[in-house]
Amino acid sequence: AQKVTQAQTEISVVEKEDVTLDCVYETRDTTYYLFWYKQPPSGELVFLIRRNSFDEQNEISGRYSWNFQKSTSSFNFTITASQVVDSAVYFCALSGVQTGANNLFFGTGTRLTVIP
Amino acid sequence: ETGVTQTPRHLVMGMTNKKSLKCEQHLGHNAMYWYKQSAKKPLELMFVYNFKEQTENNSVPSRFSPECPNSSHLFLHLHTLQPEDSALYLCASSRWTGGNYGYTFGSGTRLTVV
Numbered sequence: 122a123q124k125v126t127q128a129q130t131e132i133s134v135v136e137k138e139d140v141t142l143d144c145v146y147e148t149r150d151t152t153y154y155l156f157w158y159k160q161p162p163s164g165e166l167v168f169l170i171r172r173n174s175f176d177e178q179n180e181i182s183g184r185y186s187w188n189f190q191k192s193t194s195s196f197n198f199t200i201t202a203s204q205v206v207d208s209a210v211y212f213c214a215l216s217g218v219q220t221g222a223n224n225l226f227f228g229t230g231t232r233l234t235v236i237p
Numbered sequence: 238e239t240g241v242t243q244t245p246r247h248l249v250m251g252m253t254n255k256k257s258l259k260c261e262q263h264l265g266h267n268a269m270y271w272y273k274q275s276a277k278k279p280l281e282l283m284f285v286y287n288f289k290e291q292t293e294n295n296s297v298p299s300r301f302s303p304e305c306p307n308s309s310h311l312f313l314h315l316h317t318l319q320p321e322d323s324a325l326y327l328c329a330s331s332r333w334t335g336g337n338y339g340y341t342f343g344s345g346t347r348l349t350v351v
Contacts, residue, residue, distance in 0.1 A: 125279070154337050164325060165241075166342040212280070216337050224293075225340060227280040 123148050125215050127228035134203050135236050142198045142231045144213030150174075152218040155189065155196045156225065160210040172196065203235045240264055243328050243343035250318065251351055258313040258346045260328030266341070268334040269311040271303060274325040274345070286311060287334040318350045 124147040134140045146155065153174045158166040170180065172189055180187045184201045200207055210232045214225045241262045250256050260269065271283040285293035286305040300322075302314040311328055325347050329340035 130277075154339075156339055158342075163344055164246075164327075164347070165344040166327065166329075166340075168339050168341070171339050218337060224282050224285075225280075229277060229279050 123150075123215050123217055123224075123226040125213050125226055125228035127211075127213055127231050129231045130229070131232045131234070133234045133236060136205060137202050139199060139201050140203050140233065142200075142211050142213075142233065144196045144198065144228060146194050146196065146213070146215045148215060148217050150217035150219040154216045154218075156214040156216070157187065157196075157198050158212045158214060158227075160212065160230070162209070166212065169198075200233075203233075205235050205237050208233060208235045240341040241328055241330055241343035243326075243346050245346060246344065247347045247349075249349045249351060250315065252318060252320070254318075255314070255316040257315065258326055258328075258348075260311040260313075260343055262309055262328075262330040262341070262343075264330060264332075264341060266330035266332050267308050268331045269305060269308070270329040270331075270340065271311065271313055272327040272329060274327055280327070284313075285334060292334060315348075318348075320350050323348055323350045 126145045155172045157169040159169055160166050177189050186199045188197045210230045212230045213228045216225050244259045267288050269286045273281045273283055282295050283297045284303045289305045300317050304312040325345045327345045328343040331338045331340045
């Protein structure tokens with residue numbers, strides 16, 4: 122079965138602080154993809170990153186960085202020098218190649234509030 | 238032209254009403270999806286369409302009836318809903334079926350059943 126756990130329901134930080142959003146996943150597939158999406162108040166889920174299970178290199182995109190560790194089944198997301206515009210709900214998602222290939226399995230999301 | 242457009246943005250309906258949600262994409266994608274987002278729950282996949290054919294129905298009650306006349310349009314027809322059906326309904330599309338490619342989402346329809 123596929124499962125994604127985002128244990129942090131809500132996080133508040135003061136602007137310019139760094140914040141890490143945790144994501145732990147479960148899958149029996151040997152090939153799978155992990156995603157992060159951002160959901161601002163407007164409602165649409167905005168794609169942030171896609172990572173396949175064979176690529177454990179960390180990735181940095183501006184103030185965003187992702188740490189993928191297969192050994193701990195985690196795919197954590199760090200925002201450096203947070204800004205008010207980062208306030209949103211962030212979802213981690215998983216898609217397995219062998220099973221559940223028609224579906225993205227989402228976590229329950231982490232609501233991030235950046236206080237000016 | 239934004240990626241995936243959903244209308245209406247907000248909908249309030251009585252339990253005896255019939256209404257429809259509309260989703261439209263002009264990204265050239267071949268797969269379209271309906272998701273339900275309820276408070277404090279993971280997004281739930283409802284239906285999957287691939288080249289206009291329904292390929293997945295996740296045990297959704299029959300009061301939700303999807304329709305996909307072509308690869309660019311997807312509807313969700315609603316009738317005799319229950320208050321617990323109140324949620325954000327999100328439409329998504331992808332070039333090919335399968336979550337591996339990631340989805341493009343619309344802004345959703347916030348549905349309130351009274």
